[in-house]
Amino acid sequence: MAEDGVLIGRSDSPSSPGPQSLRLDRANRHGLVAGATGTGKTVTLQVLAQGFSDAGVPVFAADVKGDLSGLAAAAQPNEKLLARAEGLGVTLQPSAAPVIFWDLFGQQGHPIRATVSEMGPLLLSRLLELNDVQEGVLNVVFRAADEEGLLLLDLKDLQAALTYAADNAKQLSSRYGNVAPATVGAVQRKLLVLENQGGANLFGEPALDLSDLMRTDAAGRGYVSLLSGDRLIGSPQLYATFLLWLMSELFEQLPEIGDPEKPRLVFFFDEAHLLFKDAPKALLDKVEQVVRLIRSKGVGIYFITQNPADVPDTVLGQLGNRIQHGLRAYTPADQRGLRAAAASFRTNPAFDTGEAIQALGVGEALVSVLDEKGAPTMVEQTKVRPPNSRIGPVTPDERRQLTAASPVRGLYDQLQDRASAFETLKARAEQKAAPAEPAPAAAPGRAPPRARPSQGEQMVGAFATSMLRSIGTQVGRQLIRGVLGGLMGAASSSSRRRR
Incomplete structure (x- = not known):
């Protein structure tokens, strides 16, 4: 982590050489990480997540491919990683982030539910x-x-x-x-x-308590909550709806705190195009409202997708911190997306943004973040630093050991089924089906039993x-x-x- 924020990498641009960092006091102004498959988005997301964690900021992210689980293990430096770190002026310090694994299906982490x-x-x-x-x-x-x-x-x-x-x-x-x-x-x-x-x-209980996504460990590092998404992504509607619900719950339940020195939580929404695909306008309007207002509650939302065009303009305009990996423009639709991506950056006179996006190699990105005044910096070509955690997934045994030692162990693992609508309506039906008992005869000198009320x-x-x-x-x-x-x-x- 850089002193003034999360270190993304280093720019060798003649106009502004030096480290490129995302300021913590501007991290709640949201962001975008975009780029074609295989250009390095996952490693960039890993660098950001661990940087926030080291700064004491809890993180929530969906681990769609399983690669992000490497955050829970220290890096294993090799010649290539050490040479890259040295070339960027970065000291590689192998370390793991504190991680809590969650899984909607309860197989690769703690079950996560809503009512x-x-x-x-x-x-x-x-x-x-x-x-x-x-x-x-x-x-x-x-x-x-x-x-x-x-x-x-x-x-x-x-x-x-x-x-x-x-x-x-x-x-x-x-x-x-x-x-x-x-x-x-x-x-x-x-x-x-x-x-x-x-x-x-x-669906069911115990339902997720949002405070369990906002934990810090004994050293003051923020826990990284990883939702296993490799199976969940097979049901795109379920995946997108759950993450949208979680985002709206954060918006509704957290109190206003203005612009904090660092976020209370950073929320990474991978495969963001699934959220907006075929969504009705009324829903898009509410998503825009949540994104616009949730920053004052100290939550930063970062959308990860292949092309910025996947995100509606009304939402894209709210994303102040942007990291753009390489795009390929093979079709007319790709070319339109490329032009839109280039136009979203503050121009750097040293290079053509559109051409630079197509020429970026793996692990390189165009970066523009918000400065101390909240204005976007001029876009810079940046080599992303290697993470201190492992590149690649943890093993199933490592995952099981980490889950067994989790701070939420035992809180969600056992499904509860208290009396609710099903039991109530079943009891009513059984009571209605039971034969009626004959009315008792009235005792001498007493008033006759009161007539049964009508239906x-x-x-x-x-x-x-x-x-x-x-x-x-x-x-x-x-x-x-x-x-x-x-x-x-x-x-x-x-x-x-x-x-």
């Missing part, structure tokens, strides 16, 4: 690829569950709530608009597809009791869904009404 209620109807609709009508029904199901005091924790709870909606479609339709059993069935089928893809592992009276009474019982949890769940939950559900409903 269905926390995820909210908007993100679930995107995850399930629902159309407008199906999304509207899902919003009704969430509203009815809130009013009935039904906890939606895992997918079997959501399936039970959908069955309840189908069975009571007439009553729900009179209150919220048309709820067709056929539409409910279509949502249930898509939910089954998600379960078959392993999506059930995402309508029962519904009114149950509704009132349910409302009183669930008002606290209802408000809590609706607030949790916040920006990408309830608010977006309302926005999408209003957009459907306009159509």
Whole structure:
């Protein structure tokens, strides 16, 4: 780590030779690491992650190929690495970063979960690829569950709530608009597809506590939380939706702190194009809002992708720190992306940015970061420094040993299944199916037993009791869904009404 920030590498440019570093007090202004496959993005990400960790900044990153796990082991210097470090004026100090491994499937790290209620109807609709009508029904199901005091924790709870909606479609339709059993069935089928893809592992308890992503070790180094993504990336919608949920949770739960001396957390979003692919405009608007405002909560978001054109302009404009590896312009689309990448940098009169991007070798990049005034520096050709940690993955045995010694060991490994919507609705169904007991005869001199209330009276009474019982949890769940939950559900409903 450089004294004033994270050392990226060194520029030999005549205009501004010397080290290129990312300032810690500007690291929450977000960033972009782009470049074609095989140009060195992973090593650059490793250098940044370990640099932030050494500075006491916790890091979260998805390890799509498994290579980032090398952060957990010290580098094994060879002649090539030592020569590169010497040529850049860098002293290679082999060391490992403190790492916590997470895995949605619980195989290569600690399980990581969210509840269905926390995820909210908007993100679930995107995850399930629902159309407008199906999304509207899902919003009704969430509203009815809130009013009935039904906890939606895992997918079997959501399936039970959908069955309840189908069975009571007439009553729900009179209150919220048309709820067709056929539409409910279509949502249930898509939910089954998600379960078959392993999506059930995402939902349940214990849910992730964000404070466990913001830990530091005894030496003051930030923990690097690595989400195993080699299997998860096989379900792109699940991958992108989970990371988007996590980003929105950070935005909603963390307090405002302005511009800190260093970030509270740095969030690396690899394969960022999956987040924006086919996303509706309403969702893109909210992503832009989160990216724009989350910096004041001390969180830096760094998108990693092949081409800057993969990121919408409204979001790209919020990314102040940029590292561009080589691009190849073989097709007209590639050429347009190259021109867009070159135009996004502050021009350096010493070279043509577009030509330089095409001529970059492996481990070289164009770098422009924010200076002490928050203005982007002139773009410089930079050779990226070698990391102090291992280039390449850790072994399965090393991963198991590190997971066994993890500071969160035992907190998430055992799935909990407390009483929630599934159990509540099952108990109601069993109670309804039980034979009614005969009414006792009235004793002499006593008033006859009170007549059983009508079905309508029962519904009114149950509704009132349910409302009183669930008002606290209802408000809590609706607030949790916040920006990408309830608010977006309302926005999408209003957009459907306009159509």
